[in-house]
Amino acid sequence: MSNDMTASRPKETVIIWFLKIITGLLVIFLLFIHFVVNHYLAPSGLLTYTDVVQYYRNPVVPIMEGIFLAVVVSHSLIGLRGIILDLHPSKNLMRSVDWLLGLIGVAAVFYGLWLLRTIAAKG
Amino acid sequence: MDEATNKPSASNWLTWFDARRRDVGYWAFALNRITALGLTFYLFLHLGVLSQLSQGPQAYDHFIAMMKQPLFTAGEVLVVSAGFIHGLNGIRIALNSLGVANAFQKALFIALMIVAILVSFIFAVRMFTA
Numbered sequence: 001m002s003n004d005m006t007a008s009r010p011k012e013t014v015i016i017w018f019l020k021i022i023t024g025l026l027v028i029f030l031l032f033i034h035f036v037v038n039h040y041l042a043p044s045g046l047l048t049y050t051d052v053v054q055y056y057r058n059p060v061v062p063i064m065e066g067i068f069l070a071v072v073v074s075h076s077l078i079g080l081r082g083i084i085l086d087l088h089p090s091k092n093l094m095r096s097v098d099w100l101l102g103l104i105g106v107a108a109v110f111y112g113l114w115l116l117r118t119i120a121a122k123g
Numbered sequence: 124m125d126e127a128t129n130k131p132s133a134s135n136w137l138t139w140f141d142a143r144r145r146d147v148g149y150w151a152f153a154l155n156r157i158t159a160l161g162l163t164f165y166l167f168l169h170l171g172v173l174s175q176l177s178q179g180p181q182a183y184d185h186f187i188a189m190m191k192q193p194l195f196t197a198g199e200v201l202v203v204s205a206g207f208i209h210g211l212n213g214i215r216i217a218l219n220s221l222g223v224a225n226a227f228q229k230a231l232f233i234a235l236m237i238v239a240i241l242v243s244f245i246f247a248v249r250m251f252t253a
Contacts, residue, residue, distance in 0.1 A: 021217045028210050047187050049180035069170075076163040083156065087133045112170060118177045 010094040012082055020082070023075035030068040037061070057123035062116040069112040077101045147229045154236075155212050158205040165202050196250055203250075204243035211235040 012020075039045050042055045056062055084097055142149075175186045189195070215231050218224050224231055 017220075021220055024213045025217055028213070031206070031210070049176070049183040052176060052183070072166060076159075076166055079159050080163060083159070108167070108170060115170075115173060115177060 009088060010085060010091055012085055016078055016081075020075065020078045023071050023078065026071045027068075027075050030064070030071060033064065034068055037064075053119060053122045056116070056119045059120075062120050066113055066116055070109050073105050073108045073112075077105045147232060151212060151215075151232050154208055155216070158209040161205045162202070162209055165205075193251070200243070200247045200250055203246045204239070207239040207242050208236065211239050 042051065044051055046052050046055060081097065081101055085094070089097065139153075172186065175182045190199075212232065212235060215224075215228060215235055218231075219228050
């Protein structure tokens with residue numbers, strides 16, 4: 001294995017590794033709820049605008065979906081970071097990647113919360 | 124396959140797809156990674172298209188009608204299947220990471236993938252006949 005040992009490689013820390021496992025298990029749990037309520041408990045499976053607005057009048061729904069969004073976005077971006085780390089990026093590149101992924105995560109969650117509020121407000 | 128070419132590196136990316144003389148671990152790793160990328164793509168696509176909900180009833184109902192075409196249903200079956208592969212294999216990874224069931228991780232992987240295939244098939248039938 002050829003390797004320049006001039007600088008240490010950036011790695012996934014134990015905290016992030018553990019967060020990936022915890023969020024992964026949470027995604028399974030929340031995805032199950034997301035599926036059951038969206039396709040079985042919701043009237044006719046949320047396939048019309050009217051049904052969606054009606055369904056989101058229950059405040060538990062946007063809260064649950066908001067938490068699910070934050071967890072699933074975290075898990076996907078931590079995973080994407082791990083894939084990028086496997087390509088042995090330089091420390092400088094990884095700093096930019098971390099900023100970019102953080103920005104994408106925050107933007108995705110804020111966008112989702114805005115959308116949840118917009119739908120809930122129409123009910 | 125010697126050690127050097129087996130290490131993930133951007134410069135020898137073509138060898139990633141060389142499936143010869145690979146063991147169960149290679150398939151677990153590869154399937155986990157491919158489904159991860161697919162599901163991440165779907166997640167952001169899903170978030171993006173749901174903005175149709177802010178455009179009012181016509182926009183959303185038109186969008187849903189379009190999604191009922193068989194091509195999109197086929198895509199949704201792929202998403203469901205990737206979800207089961209990634210999720211079930213993820214349970215194994217979580218268990219193994221915490222030191223549980225490491226002695227039979229290969230058998231566990233194969234068993235979970237059989238479950239993933241069966242459940243994907245049931246979903247596919249139900250989604251196309253719904």
